[in-house]
Amino acid sequence: MSEKNSKAQEMHKVELIIGQILRIGVVVSAIVIALGIILMLVQGTGGYPNGVEPNSFQAIFAGVIALKPYAVMMLGLFLLILTPTLRVVVSIYAFAVEKDHLYVWITTVVLIILIIASIIGYLGH
Numbered sequence: 001m002s003e004k005n006s007k008a009q010e011m012h013k014v015e016l017i018i019g020q021i022l023r024i025g026v027v028v029s030a031i032v033i034a035l036g037i038i039l040m041l042v043q044g045t046g047g048y049p050n051g052v053e054p055n056s057f058q059a060i061f062a063g064v065i066a067l068k069p070y071a072v073m074m075l076g077l078f079l080l081i082l083t084p085t086l087r088v089v090v091s092i093y094a095f096a097v098e099k100d101h102l103y104v105w106i107t108t109v110v111l112i113i114l115i116i117a118s119i120i121g122y123l124g125h
Helices: 002-043 057-065 069-097 101-123
Strands: none
Touching: 002 069, 057 069, 069 101
16 A cells, blocks of 8 residues: 555656646746747847748757847747647656556657657758
């Protein structure tokens, strides 16, 4: 009974961590997007000429360092997209703790699909 109780406590902790990851991810991305909007209002421009946008990680991070509003907003959107992916990673750990090997494999396949889809989306821009 003690092992079952400790496993339940561990799962409860993991569920709390997953909830915190989702909340923190959404809040941080919203703050970053809001900062981008504020920068745009202050600067009066998105930081790029019409029709030009940062479309690579390097361009986004360079734009963020240069305080270009559109790049800051793109970073916020990237963080928002990354949040559920991080949740999948934590879920793999949670299922491993439960020793639920079927769900570890299923969730790992979901993570691989997410990564492949992200790469395809990035390369297909």
